[in-house]
Amino acid sequence: MDQGVTIALDAMGGDHAPHSVIEGAALALRRHPTVRFLLFGDDNRIRHLLDLHPALKARATVVHTVDVVASDAKPSVALRQGVNSSMRLAIDAVKDGRAAGVVSSGNTGALLAMAKMVLKTLPGINRPALASVLPTLKHSCVMLDAGANIDCDARTLCQFAVMGDGFARSVLGITSPSIALLNVGTEEIKGHDTLKAAYHALKTAKNLNFQGFCEGTDIGRGNVDVVITDGFTGNITLKTLEGTAHFVATSLKRALQSSALGKLGFLIASSALAPFREKMDPRQHNGAGFIGLNGITVKSHGGADGIAFAHAIDVAFDLISHNVNAKILEELERAGLDLAFDETTKPASTEEPSKA
Amino acid sequence: MDQGVTIALDAMGGDHAPHSVIEGAALALRRHPTVRFLLFGDDNRIRHLLDLHPALKARATVVHTVDVVASDAKPSVALRQGVNSSMRLAIDAVKDGRAAGVVSSGNTGALLAMAKMVLKTLPGINRPALASVLPTLKHSCVMLDAGANIDCDARTLCQFAVMGDGFARSVLGITSPSIALLNVGTEEIKGHDTLKAAYHALKTAKNLNFQGFCEGTDIGRGNVDVVITDGFTGNITLKTLEGTAHFVATSLKRALQSSALGKLGFLIASSALAPFREKMDPRQHNGAGFIGLNGITVKSHGGADGIAFAHAIDVAFDLISHNVNAKILEELERAGLDLAFDETTKPASTEEPSKA
Structure with a gap:
């Protein structure tokens, strides 16, 4: 069931990013060894952290992004100004089929607004x-x-x-x-x-x-x-x-x-x-799915550490694999x-x- | 501060009445030895129970009532049909100044409706x-x-x-x-x-x-x-x-x-x-007050036992004495x-x- 699942991670969202995200991905990988990750965020900071986790490094692709959605940004502002943010580009990867789901510890309202706009709701929802x-x-x-x-x-x-x-x-x-x-x-x-x-x-x-x-x-x-x-x-x-x-x-x-x-x-x-x-x-x-969207989107607590973020990845994995x-x-x-x-x-x- | 406080008790309200009410009053009396109680309910059953609690018996007056508000009665029905109920007559005692407050484990909606009608809200509320x-x-x-x-x-x-x-x-x-x-x-x-x-x-x-x-x-x-x-x-x-x-x-x-x-x-x-x-x-x-009424009214859980009911009496006592x-x-x-x-x-x- 694990075969071929790729999960996009907003590596810059949350209070302890990107550290917590990389740590979480490394932990989740031990539980789901065939998962692949797309990591959206500051290439330099992420690569530095990936060096500490060789197993993860082998199964992760970094997509460099510069912009980050502020934790207190209004959803409407994030929609307009965040088109190149780590959060938005991670969602885009789900839309494009490059990933089966996305996990973010970033701004909840912005994540919901972006995911709704990009992924749309399921027919009938x-x-x-x-x-x-x-x-x-x-x-x-x-x-x-x-x-x-x-x-x-x-x-x-x-x-x-x-x-x-x-x-x-x-x-x-x-x-x-x-x-x-x-x-x-x-x-x-x-x-x-x-x-x-x-x-x-x-x-x-x-x-x-x-x-x-x-x-x-x-x-x-x-x-x-x-x-x-x-x-x-x-x-x-x-x-x-x-x-x-x-x-x-x-x-x-x-x-x-x-x-x-x-x-x-x-x-x-x-x-x-x-x-x-x-x-x-x-x-x-930790980890609650925005259900009813045309693509798996999981919100992790803003204050999540690595252990918590790994659980949010588990949620995404469950939603995808089931x-x-x-x-x-x-x-x-x-x-x-x-x-x-x-x-x-x-x-x-x-x-x-x-x-x- | 304890001087002269009289509390009216709906002795027939709740799943374990009148047993739980008498037991609760006896317990509460130990904590507030100068309180007096007006007990509204079936005289025969209450006196039988009071014999087990001589200290309470000395500080309680039983007011015989026949009707009881059903636990599933609609408030509007209770208002019309419950004019001689233990609940209503206990509230009336507060209105008349015979008691400083009332405690009941009976039907919440009925208690609220009756207390509102009889006691009215405080000016400005x-x-x-x-x-x-x-x-x-x-x-x-x-x-x-x-x-x-x-x-x-x-x-x-x-x-x-x-x-x-x-x-x-x-x-x-x-x-x-x-x-x-x-x-x-x-x-x-x-x-x-x-x-x-x-x-x-x-x-x-x-x-x-x-x-x-x-x-x-x-x-x-x-x-x-x-x-x-x-x-x-x-x-x-x-x-x-x-x-x-x-x-x-x-x-x-x-x-x-x-x-x-x-x-x-x-x-x-x-x-x-x-x-x-x-x-x-x-x-x-246990015990939550309906605040804003022109008289102290405390709702006890329907399933309250003696220990729980005693705490509801404590709440009434606190509201009165403060x-x-x-x-x-x-x-x-x-x-x-x-x-x-x-x-x-x-x-x-x-x-x-x-x-x-």
Whole structure:
């Protein structure tokens, strides 16, 4: 399955680039030894770093770029001024078929805007969504949209449901993934009109294991495989989840360090705790795909180090090798979601410029 | 400060009532020995339980009621049919001045609707908000609205900010509480129009330590004292937080139980971990006040046991003894928030019936 996959990397995006990118690529290569990389960025700095990683050097091609998208650039400005940036040229490589996917730790809004403009959405999909894979007490679930679209109408939420279904079937390997809309309660009468409209549309969808509404508590418990929400709620949910995990883990650490017995107990339990610590390491969960685009695009945290960036590459590799887009198109056809929506539901709007 | 505080308890609300209510009152009485209780519910069942708690029996008056608000009753139905319910009569006791506050584990929507109708909002406040106190790595913060209002306009969010400020100053004892609007990023351009309008209004407010926008990660880190959001986002945030804490704690437990060394280490570290386990116990965080009403109203989890219910009584006691409403009115005057809002921002709507 590894045969011939080439991934384009924005070597200049993120707080610790290009160091973290090269380090990450070297780590990811050990897990996927047949991958090839296209590295977009400052040739001089990258070659210097590649000398430290001969195995990677043998499977990487450097494409020299001068411009970098600033981390605080507005998406519209990045679109206009970033045509020769490392980020843009890496996306272009996916468009041209030189790479099967792209990974960047750079400016999220710019990455989304560029990827939308260059790659376009899949037929039948209006907007890409950020899909975030989350650990739960059972297995992993996927939540979308984790932040690409501030407002979403009912039709968009329904498309996200199909995209999430395709994602869970292919990447997570779940046969009939359970899907639910994130809401303030599970009763049909809960929530605002957009959610209710999406609920009723999804109930009629074919081939989708739609469960209705779920609540924030259902995520960690693993009660649902695909969590559907707008990008505003999804982004706040994702960050609350990260913040709470950090809060609990730090509180635990402080408690164990508060006494000699705590330290001793921790030392003895250390090997048993290793998988827990790995599971709680946010770097293990780095990398969220912009799903619904005609090409795999993965956003890595801006502050990612090499270990975290390697995980974002893993995500791209998974999305490519499981052929998520083919699965989404297949599920879209099966779901038969070309439904008559109440057109009075408020129109969608995003922070990003439209594909003008 | 304890002198003369009487709290009305809906003895029939919640999954484990009246047992959990009597048990909780007995526990709370140990912490606040001068409190008196008015217990609304089935006289026969309550007296039977009171016999087990002589100290409580001496400080409790039972008011016999026959009707109970069903946990799945629509608020509008509860308003019409629940005039003789334990919940309604307990609220009436606050209105009449027989009690300084009310605590119920019953139907949230019904409690809110009844409390709004009977007690009315404070002058200058349009809507009550559910205020949830959350543990953080620094000290506690308060988030509102945690679920009372699905949609909130900018003016309502600004009032919540003042209410949260008064709450943090009085109940949390913070001199100049930092206040932020929950958003998908901290930059001024982030989020939807309602948030931006609230942002600009709050920037001009006097006497408020308004910090701008915050993100989900800022909650657990304790970066802000008062987190302001609409009830939809707030409810999902709160439940995500609860779900994640449960997920991390359960994952930890499983890891420690996975091997003999894990179990031994846990045993040794047990005393050091006691404060951590207490901090993570959701029962310790039970009880959220409907703030902004002309009378203290505290909602306890429907599934609360005695320990959890006692904490909800603690919340009511804190709100009463710190005179949160006087503080809110004082801060409302100081903030001078009678600002010209763009009246084109979408009108507020709730799930609950209006105060007709």
